[in-house]
Amino acid sequence: MHKVYIYKGFERFWHWTQASLIIFLAVTGFEVHGTLDIFGFEKAAEFHRIASWMLIALITFSIFWHLTTGEWRQYIPTTDKLKEQIIYYISGIFKGDPHPTEKTGLSKLNPLQRIVYLGFKVVLVPITIISGIFYLLYKTFDQNDMVVIEEYPLASIAFWHTLGAFLLMIFLVVHVYMTTTGKTPTSNIKAMITGFEELEEEHLDITPKNDKTQTL
Amino acid sequence: MLRNLLLVILIVVSALVLVNVLHKEDGYNLKLEELKHKYALKDIPSVDHTKLPALHKDFKTPQEVTEACISCHTETHLEVMASSHWNWERVSYVEGRGISSSGKKNVMNNFCIGTNSNEKSCAKCHIGFGMNNNSFDFDNARNVDCMVCHDNSEEYLKGSAMAGYPDRTVNLEAVAQSVGSPKKSNCGSCHFFGGGGNNVKHGDLESAHLSCDRDVDVHMAANGMNMECVACHTAKNHQILGKLYSVSTENSNRSTCEQCHSSSPHLSNMLNRHGSKIACQTCHIPEYAKVNSTKMAWNWSDAGKLKDGEPYEIDDSLGNHSYLSIKGSFVWERNVKPDYIWFNGTADQYLLGDTIQSVPVKMNTLYGSHNDRKSKIIPVKIHVGDQIYDKVYNRLIQPKLHGENDGDSAFWQDFKWVEAAEAGMKQSGLTFSGEYGFVKTEMYWPINHMVSPKEKSVSCAECHTRDNGRLANLSGFYVPGRDYNKTLDFFGYWTFLLTLAAVFGHAIIRMLYNVIKDKFEKQVINYDEDEPDAA
Ligand code: HEM
Numbered sequence: 005m006h007k008v009y010i011y012k013g014f015e016r017f018w019h020w021t022q023a024s025l026i027i028f029l030a031v032t033g034f035e036v037h038g039t040l041d042i043f044g045f046e047k048a049a050e051f052h053r054i055a056s057w058m059l060i061a062l063i064t065f066s067i068f069w070h071l072t073t074g075e076w077r078q079y080i081p082t083t084d085k086l087k088e089q090i091i092y093y094i095s096g097i098f099k100g101d102p103h104p105t106e107k108t109g110l111s112k113l114n115p116l117q118r119i120v121y122l123g124f125k126v127v128l129v130p131i132t133i134i135s136g137i138f139y140l141l142y143k144t145f146d147q148n149d150m151v152v153i154e155e156y157p158l159a160s161i162a163f164w165h166t167l168g169a170f171l172l173m174i175f176l177v178v179h180v181y182m183t184t185t186g187k188t189p190t191s192n193i194k195a196m197i198t199g200f201e202e203l204e205e206e207h208l209d210i211t212p213k214n215d216k217t218q219t220l
Numbered sequence: 221m222l223r224n225l226l227l228v229i230l231i232v233v234s235a236l237v238l239v240n241v242l243h244k245e246d247g248y249n250l251k252l253e254e255l256k257h258k259y260a261l262k263d264i265p266s267v268d269h270t271k272l273p274a275l276h277k278d279f280k281t282p283q284e285v286t287e288a289c290i291s292c293h294t295e296t297h298l299e300v301m302a303s304s305h306w307n308w309e310r311v312s313y314v315e316g317r318g319i320s321s322s323g324k325k326n327v328m329n330n331f332c333i334g335t336n337s338n339e340k341s342c343a344k345c346h347i348g349f350g351m352n353n354n355s356f357d358f359d360n361a362r363n364v365d366c367m368v369c370h371d372n373s374e375e376y377l378k379g380s381a382m383a384g385y386p387d388r389t390v391n392l393e394a395v396a397q398s399v400g401s402p403k404k405s406n407c408g409s410c411h412f413f414g415g416g417g418n419n420v421k422h423g424d425l426e427s428a429h430l431s432c433d434r435d436v437d438v439h440m441a442a443n444g445m446n447m448e449c450v451a452c453h454t455a456k457n458h459q460i461l462g463k464l465y466s467v468s469t470e471n472s473n474r475s476t477c478e479q480c481h482s483s484s485p486h487l488s489n490m491l492n493r494h495g496s497k498i499a500c501q502t503c504h505i506p507e508y509a510k511v512n513s514t515k516m517a518w519n520w521s522d523a524g525k526l527k528d529g530e531p532y533e534i535d536d537s538l539g540n541h542s543y544l545s546i547k548g549s550f551v552w553e554r555n556v557k558p559d560y561i562w563f564n565g566t567a568d569q570y571l572l573g574d575t576i577q578s579v580p581v582k583m584n585t586l587y588g589s590h591n592d593r594k595s596k597i598i599p600v601k602i603h604v605g606d607q608i609y610d611k612v613y614n615r616l617i618q619p620k621l622h623g624e625n626d627g628d629s630a631f632w633q634d635f636k637w638v639e640a641a642e643a644g645m646k647q648s649g650l651t652f653s654g655e656y657g658f659v660k661t662e663m664y665w666p667i668n669h670m671v672s673p674k675e676k677s678v679s680c681a682e683c684h685t686r687d688n689g690r691l692a693n694l695s696g697f698y699v700p701g702r703d704y705n706k707t708l709d710f711f712g713y714w715t716f717l718l719t720l721a722a723v724f725g726h727a728i729i730r731m732l733y734n735v736i737k738d739k740f741e742k743q744v745i746n747y748d749e750d751e752p753d754a755a
Contacts, residue, residue: 013222045681045685049490049684049700098733158698162703169712
């Protein structure tokens, strides 16, 4: 075993800020939607709008970060070992089989994660954010009090936005649960907090490989 | 090191954001302050009419007063005689009707029905003298009643059923010397009492306006801006701005909130944006008839019952008539939440002689729809009722209601519908088949007055709510918080719940497997700080 600095400072900042913003947006959004009753409609809508600007800003930074650091490559999808990964979650995980893929600093994501996170980044979040921006700008006035963005049907914008919101919530549930399937139930979360995770690096193989805990 | 720095920055930034989000100062609305300042300064008249010799005279008839007025204001009667206050009609373009002339002469309503054959009584609210019947001379300037609008002494009073002449008790000389710009009491002498009593018709215009507080009406409140009607209903050449949608059809010369407040009066951009689809009144007049009740329903079919051959009345607990033999039964309400409709500013009315198209008969139709760019949601009072109609010709009947003597076929004298219908229709130039019935009617009254203080305006959640919101009756467009896609919600919630269930199932199976596995071995091996198994 070897302690590896796997999640950089920005990455961790981005991850947790985005997580809290999305959860906050979900709470206020579903209050606007009529599902929850916490802040009252007026406050919920106002908070939702403020938080949405923060999320837009954050995501702009993170896109920039992914491009400049080359981290976006982590999400290039692959079918290699994808099936094994799925089978692992369906059966192997119960028996205590080892993870079919190794986690390293250069390749943090297993093939299933790659596809799901890519979907999250290029489908889920864009659906929600783009429809959200349309929602945000519905009926905007210019200096002469003229409506500049007008009749796009709000019902369909709201449809896509609500769809995105539901999918994000489903993602959240699965995502949170999956973090408990690391070496130990909390090891992944700890890594995302501290940045360090105990990983096996084949070329630095110091510890004996028959340690059973690694697969839990 | 870097981590600590980032942490500090993060904390500072989030603290700043939180302060900004949670701390809201009540913004200073400069536009509003400027308006208040402007209207706080009241006009000072440039002429003192008590000093004019032409008005020191023992006027024998009100016409002499008018002549005295015209002796100085030499052309003004021409302006007045071009106004709808004088002509009781207005030529305009109406969708589906073409160019048509409408006004009190031929428009019908579901209150006292119409003016034809009842002129003598209705003329109490005509700015002229001597309207006995439908042959009034609209070209005679001597009959213009200047005083009803310009008397500032509150002494002037038109007699009832006196064809527009002042009551005999009025001291014409005193009135003539105290003329000035119209006050609430002048406009109110007619506009508060439409339908035959205070607040009967409008619901948002009534005698309480003469001295009310800001909760009733922020503009006219005695302890507020104390504005006169003419502050908003400004006039040029006696053509007064602001026509009521219930009797005028074109969308022109309206008096609007925006004329003073502009179309972006709020500090919040969100609220300003609502203005593209929602009239100011919709949020700012949460309820009407705040002081005295207004009539919500009037059933003429109940009229004519007699006790021992005599007409009678029944009053409700607030002193409002709930039954009158001469008029039928009524429903009154106070503090009424308005109904809401889409309206684009154009309207049509049921005109005397029109064939009934649908039941309930719409006495006026306010056009508009959610997909019409010019429409906005406005608050209305819907006055319903039933009234007499001709079963054969399928049109509303103008009955003769007012009469001087028994036997002159007026309903209010003789309580006989056939005679009253016969006489009324004859005077209106229409035939009556002899067969009458009662048909349901409704009439739409836009609510424009009784603006509440901003703290009392309609809150967001009163419309943005799933059930029973204020806009529950309007459909076809999406209101966040009210509307949602049912299919999406169904699948959304279920998929979410099933996912949760699947995840729990997975977790439980994992735990079970762990329990089955040899614990002993694990306990020995697990020496590092992590919990071997959260379960
Ligand atoms: C940058 C991102 C986002 C933007 C710009 C945005 C914008 C908006 C806006 C403008 C509304 C309408 C309420 C209002 O007018 O204040 C709304 C509603 C809503 N938002 Fe968002 N939002 C964003 C992200 C999210 C996220 C991440 C979620 C949930 C995970 C979410 C869930 C919802 C829901 C459920 C509604 C109610 C939709 C309805 O019932 O019509 N939003 N959003």
